[in-house]
Each structure stands twice: as structure tokens, then as C-alpha cells.
Amino acid sequence: MILDDLLGGFVTVLTPANLLFAALGVTLGTLVGVLPGIGPAVTIALLLPVTFRMDEPAGAFILFAGIYYGAMYGGSTTSILLNTPGESASVATAMEGHLMAKAGRARQALATAAIGSFVAGTISTLLLTVVAVPLGRLASTVTAADYAALMVLSLVSVTALVGRSMVRGLLSLALGMTIGIIGLDALSGQPRLTFGQPVLFDGIDEVTLIIGLYAIGETLYVLVKGRTRPGRLAELPPPEKGSIGWMSRAEWRRSWAPWLRGASFGFPFGVLPSGGAELPTFLSYSYEKRYSRGRDEFGKGAIEGVAGPEAANNASFSGVLVPLLTLGLPTSATAAVLIAAFQIFNLQPGPQLFDTSSDLVWALIASLYIGNVMLLALNLPLIRVWVKVLQIPRPVLYAGILVFATLGVFSVSGNPIDILIAYGIGAIGLALRMYGFPIAPVILGAILGPNLESQLRRALTASNGDWSVFVTRPLSAIILVLALAAFLLPHLPWLLARARGRRTEVTRLAVGDED
Amino acid sequence: MTSPDVEEGTRPAASWAQLVFAAVILLLGVLVLTQGLGVRGDLSPQGPRFFPTALGVLWLVLGVLYLASRIRAVASGTPDESTERLAHVKRLAVLAVLLVAYVYVLYPLGYVLSTALFFVGAAAALGSGHHRRDVVVGVLLSLAVYLVFSRMLGISLPPGVLPL
Numbered sequence: 250m251i252l253d254d255l256l257g258g259f260v261t262v263l264t265p266a267n268l269l270f271a272a273l274g275v276t277l278g279t280l281v282g283v284l285p286g287i288g289p290a291v292t293i294a295l296l297l298p299v300t301f302r303m304d305e306p307a308g309a310f311i312l313f314a315g316i317y318y319g320a321m322y323g324g325s326t327t328s329i330l331l332n333t334p335g336e337s338a339s340v341a342t343a344m345e346g347h348l349m350a351k352a353g354r355a356r357q358a359l360a361t362a363a364i365g366s367f368v369a370g371t372i373s374t375l376l377l378t379v380v381a382v383p384l385g386r387l388a389s390t391v392t393a394a395d396y397a398a399l400m401v402l403s404l405v406s407v408t409a410l411v412g413r414s415m416v417r418g419l420l421s422l423a424l425g426m427t428i429g430i431i432g433l434d435a436l437s438g439q440p441r442l443t444f445g446q447p448v449l450f451d452g453i454d455e456v457t458l459i460i461g462l463y464a465i466g467e468t469l470y471v472l473v474k475g476r477t478r479p480g481r482l483a484e485l486p487p488p489e490k491g492s493i494g495w496m497s498r499a500e501w502r503r504s505w506a507p508w509l510r511g512a513s514f515g516f517p518f519g520v521l522p523s524g525g526a527e528l529p530t531f532l533s534y535s536y537e538k539r540y541s542r543g544r545d546e547f548g549k550g551a552i553e554g555v556a557g558p559e560a561a562n563n564a565s566f567s568g569v570l571v572p573l574l575t576l577g578l579p580t581s582a583t584a585a586v587l588i589a590a591f592q593i594f595n596l597q598p599g600p601q602l603f604d605t606s607s608d609l610v611w612a613l614i615a616s617l618y619i620g621n622v623m624l625l626a627l628n629l630p631l632i633r634v635w636v637k638v639l640q641i642p643r644p645v646l647y648a649g650i651l652v653f654a655t656l657g658v659f660s661v662s663g664n665p666i667d668i669l670i671a672y673g674i675g676a677i678g679l680a681l682r683m684y685g686f687p688i689a690p691v692i693l694g695a696i697l698g699p700n701l702e703s704q705l706r707r708a709l710t711a712s713n714g715d716w717s718v719f720v721t722r723p724l725s726a727i728i729l730v731l732a733l734a735a736f737l738l739p740h741l742p743w744l745l746a747r748a749r750g751r752r753t754e755v756t757r758l759a760v761g762d763e764d
Numbered sequence: 765m766t767s768p769d770v771e772e773g774t775r776p777a778a779s780w781a782q783l784v785f786a787a788v789i790l791l792l793g794v795l796v797l798t799q800g801l802g803v804r805g806d807l808s809p810q811g812p813r814f815f816p817t818a819l820g821v822l823w824l825v826l827g828v829l830y831l832a833s834r835i836r837a838v839a840s841g842t843p844d845e846s847t848e849r850l851a852h853v854k855r856l857a858v859l860a861v862l863l864v865a866y867v868y869v870l871y872p873l874g875y876v877l878s879t880a881l882f883f884v885g886a887a888a889a890l891g892s893g894h895h896r897r898d899v900v901v902g903v904l905l906s907l908a909v910y911l912v913f914s915r916m917l918g919i920s921l922p923p924g925v926l927p928l
Contacts, residue, residue, distance in 0.1 A: 475851060
């Protein structure tokens with residue numbers, strides 16, 4: 250049954266046109282992923298307009314899947330050679346990876362990252378293939394109250410588990426949700442937070458928001474930080490004799506276990522609403538640092554410290570696709586952009602997607618297998634090209650990003666006012682970055698906030714305004730308890746110390762850094 | 765974040781700037797709350813007025829907490845390492861003017877000309893010293909984008925004054 254569907258997906262993908270889209274996607278994705286300061290979310294947002302005129306949504310999604318994977322591979326290249334994580338999920342890779350590169354072992358680091366990504370990506374895509382349909386069936390029994398609880402969990406965990414300050418994270422979230430409800434209320438038609446401006450009646454488009462916050466905000470921030478010259482690239486010595494795929498036998502032996510462990514961190518944390526790839530990459534890094542065979546080499550360039558986090562990073566993407574496809578629930582900023590992409594084609598991800606657009610879903614899943622193979626074939630041999638891309642003069646790079654950001658907004662809306670709105674949002678993004686506020690909760694709040702509101706209203710209408718619907722159903726109650734746990738988890742060390750009657754300097758755990 | 769591209773040493777934001785920023789956030793909370801309360805209808809959670817109002821209250825509470833934490837930090841004299849001082853104000857202002865001007869000349873001048881001009885200006889504002897290179901890149905980039913979008917993707921961009 251699943252096999253038939255999957256084979257059908259491969260039939261769709263293995264047409265010349267769609268293979269071309271896959272190849273184009275992974276190349277564009279790697280190209281943009283290599284560039285510092287642009288992650289997969291903004292890459293997809295910038296490339297959305299390219300797909301407007303495509304007749305077949307399948308081609309567009311094959312392109313996007315390629316871009317996402319490519320951006321992740323490209324991000325690891327930059328982290329290793331330049332120590333400039335293009336996105337927060339690559340921060341863990343940069344730590345040991347750049348040390349390896351400085352010690353003349355750049356090729357080994359790049360190889361273990363790329364091959365590990367391939368292994369973990371393939372394993373997690375297999376898992377996605379197996380669990381998607383049963384979970385989709387389960388998802389169709391989910392009620393409005395459960396949905397609302399799930400969204401609360403998703404929003405709380407992104408805010409609480411990623412980044413440094415809880416108050417700042419929650420303020421970012423509040424800002425995002427406020428931006429999300431600007432416009433006419435879908436049920437009553439009343440204008441809300443529009444300040445009487447008809448321009449705002451349609452609300453603020455997700456693409457405008459994402460391009461403004463990430464592409465424009467980041468460029469302005471780069472200017473403020475005076476980050477206008479590329480850093481020094483690590484040397485890339487020729488491959489050693491007797492190595493297989495740039496790695497020696499000993500390095501293969503040290504890599505395979507971290508790959509598998511990374512994949513087993515990445516997939517489940519991607520499925521759970523926990524903010525995407527940040528958490529599993531850091532968990533994998535800490536695990537390898539403490540328990541792996543090479544733990545004594547950490548701080549000097551341990552190959553396990555690259556193999557594990559990169560595998561976790563890649564595996565989490567297929568995990569993120571599970572709630573995205575089965576529930577329509579984005580759990581990371583990039584997943585939120587993918588939702589916007591689905592909406593362009595009038596598709597609503599969720600329990601019905603597997604019935605209504607089964608071909609498309611299976612083509613997307615099949616393209617993940619293909620994209621992984623292509624990247625493995627493309628990434629390492631073309632390393633000299635990516636190194637050239639890394640040396641683009643920064644003023645040219647960022648001026649180009651501004652041009653493409655403007656083009657992206659213009660081709661979505663065709664209205665110059667929306668470009669000005671995007672610039673304004675860029676200024677907000679600059680302020681948020683300067684004062685240490687995370688960006689991802691803004692995006693997720695803007696996309697999930699209105700959904701949360703409508704599910705909340707639906708649930709409460711069904712229960713005649715009785716709030717107990719959220720705790721009487723076991724599923725929603727459990728999800729809300731999980732949300733509370735995610736909220737408290739970072740404060741655990743502090744709470745424990747207080748319980749033992751000690752005051753401590755450690756106030757909270759922090760995982761990763763914001764995008 | 766670990767040291768990215770070469771960057772100048774940045775300093776944490778000044779105490780007054782942090783307090784002003786926190787105050788602005790608090791004021792925005794007030795704004796959201798008044799806008800939420802301004803929606804017609806009762807405050808029942810099924811209606812359109814409940815969610816924005818609740819959001820405004822949440823924002824106010826968080827804003828007070830944030831302002832309090834800033835006041836405490838400033839009073840105890842600990843610099844906040846997660847913040848940044850505004851630098852390169854002149855360049856930032858130039859870039860902002862260029863961005864707004866870009867939007868206004870987009871239709872009259874057309875996509876290719878305005879984009880090429882904007883590119884050169886923005887690169888200069890971002891610290892480029894190679895103006896001749898920027899002109900070449902800007903012209904080629906805007907021409908390529910225009911041709912790909914209008915001829916291949918069917919997305920019309922303003923043609924403007926150039927005979928394209």
C-alpha cells in the first residue's frame with residue numbers, strides 16, 4: 250500500500266522536468282545556503298515567486314524540498330570553512346567542524362557532514378514514509394480543542410526552548426501574533442488593528458513578513474555590526490592517499506555511530522513541536538562530547554562533533570514534515586514558509602491532504618530521496634565552487650539580497666506599498682536583533698496565531714463557552730501538560746536548586762541561538 | 765553567535781537606549797490593548813474582540829516584566845551582552861533613504877534602471893569601494909532579473925524609460 254504510493258511518487262519525480270526541478274532546487278539551495286546570513290526559510294520565501302506560473306504544484310514542491318536540503322548542506326560547508334553558521338541549526342557543527350578545518354582536516358569534516366546528512370536524511374525519510382499515513386489517519390480524529398492545544402505547545406516550545414531570555418521570546422511571540430491578526434476578522438468581517446487603513450484590511454502577507462524580518466532585517470543588522478568583509482577561509486588541502494570519500498577507514502569507523510545517533514535525535518524532535526533542528530543538534534553535540542569514542546578530542550576538532558549534529562540537523566527536516574503534512578502544523582520558521590507555499594497552490598496541509606492530493610504528497614516524499622542522492626553527488630565534488638561563492642564581496646552580496654528581497658515582495662503583491670511595509674518590518678527586525686530578541690517566534694506567532702484563535706473560537710463555540718473542553722479530553726490535556734513542561738524545563742536547574750534551599754547563579758538552560 | 769565574518773568590536777546598547785526600547789514595547793502593549801478593546805462586540809471568547817484584548821493584556825504584562833528587568837540591570841550596572849549599540853548611523857540612514865527612493869522610482873524609471881542605480885548606491889552604503897565593479901554587476905544583475913522574470917516566468921516588472 251505505502252510501497253505502491255511511494256512508487257507512484259517516484260514515477261512522478263522521475264520525469265525529466267521534475268528531475269530538473271530537483272537538480273535546480275538542490276543547486277540553488279546549496280548556493281544560497283553557503284551564503285552567510287541566509288537560512289532555508291528566507292531562501293524559500295525569496296524563491297516563492299518563481300513558482301507562481303508553474304502549472305503543477307508537484308514541480309514547485311520538488312523544487313522547495315531540494316532548496317531546503319541544499320540549504321542545509323550548504324550551511325554546513327560555511328560553518329566548517331568559515332565558522333559562520335548560516336542558520337542556528339549549524340551552530341553545533343561549526344564548533345568542532347571549524348576546529349577540524351583549522352587543523353588541516355577540512356575535507357574530512359566536510360565529508361562526514363555530507364555523508365552523515367545523506368545517511369540520516371535517508372533514514373528519516375524512510376521513517377516519514379512509514380509513519381505519515383497512520384499518523385494522518387490519527388490526525389483526522391483531532392478536534393478543535395486538540396488543535397488549539399497543539400498550537401499552544403508548538404508556540405511555547407519554540408519560544409521557551411530556543412534562545413536565551415524567556416520574556417524576550419514571549420514578547421517576540423506576542424508581536425508575531427499581533428501582526429498575524431492585523432486585518433479583517435475572518436468570521437465577523439470586523440477590522441482589527443488596522444488603524445482604519447484599508448491597505449491593512451487584507452493583513453500582512455507571510456512572504457512580506459518573512460522577507461522583511463530575515464532578508465532586510467539581517468542586511469541592516471550586518472551594516473550596524475560593520476560586518477563588511479568575509480572572514481578568513483580555512484585551507485582546503487588535497488585529499489589524503491588511501492582515503493575513501495575523503496575519509497580514512499578510522500574516520501569512517503568513528504563516524505557511523507554518531508550518524509545513527511544523530512538521526513535518532515533528529516527525527517523525533519522534528520516531529521514533536523520543539524522548534525525544528527536547534528534542540529536535536531545540540532543534544533547530539535552534548536551526547537557525543539560526553540560519551541563518544543573521540544570525547545577527549547573535543548575542543549581540538551573531533552569528527553564525532555560534526556558527524557552527530559549534522560545528521561541530527563538533516564533528520565529533523567523529515568521529522569518536521571510529519572506534523573506539517575498530517576496536521577498542517579508548522580513547528581519551525583521554515584515549515585511556516587512551506588505552509589505559505591502550499592497556500593499559493595490553494596492546498597491546505599492537514600488530515601485531508603493525503604486523500605485530496607495524495608499524488609503530490611508522495612511526489613514530495615519521493616523527491617526527498619532523490620534530493621539526498623543528488624546532494625551527495627553534487628556537494629563534495631563542487632566544493633571549489635562553493636568556496637568561490639563564500640568569497641563574494643559582502644557589499645555586493647548584501648546589496649544583491651536587498652534587490653532580491655524587493656523583487657520577492659513585489660512579485661507576490663505587485664503593490665509598491667507592500668515593499669515599503671516589508672522595509673518597515675525590516676527595521677523592526679533590526680531593532681529585535683539589536684536588543685537580543687529572537688526572530689523565529691515572530692514568524693511562527695504570525696502564522697499560528699490566527700489559526701490558534703480560530704480553533705479556540707471553534708472549540709469554545711462547540712462547548713458553549715465552557716473552557717473545560719481543553720482539560721476534559723485526555724489528548725488536549727496531555728498536550729497542554731507538555732506545553733507547561735516545555736515552559737518549565739529551561740528553569741529546571743534553578744527550580745531544583747531552590748528546592749534544595751540554595752541560591753544559584755545558573756538561572757536557565759539555553760539551547761542554541763536564535764536564527 | 766560564534767564569530768561570523770570579520771566584524772568590528774560592538775558594544776552593548778547604552779542604558780538609556782535599553783530603557784527607551786523597553787518603554788516603547790510597553791507603549792505598544794497599551795496600543796494593542798486599546799485596539800483590541802476598540803473592536804465592536806462583547807468580550808466572549810467566541811467573538812472577535814477576545815483574542816486581541818487577551819493579546820494586549822499578555823503584551824502589557826510581559827512589557828512590565830521586561831522594563832523591570834532592564835531597570836534592575838541598569839541600576840546594578842551590568843551591561844547586557846545580548847544587546848548591540850547602534851553604529852554606522854550615517855550609512856544606515858543613507859541605505860534607508862535609498863530603499864524608500866528605490867520604491868518611488870521603480871515605476872517612473874523602470875525596473876532595470878532603478879535597480880541598477882539602487883544596487884550601486886546600496887553597495888556603496890554597505891562599504892564597497894569598487895564603484896566600477898558595482899556598476900557592472902548592478903547592470904548585469906538587473907538586466908538578467910528583468911529578462912528572466914518578464915520573458916521566462918511571465919511576471920511583469922515595470923519597463924520604464926528604457927526600450928526593452
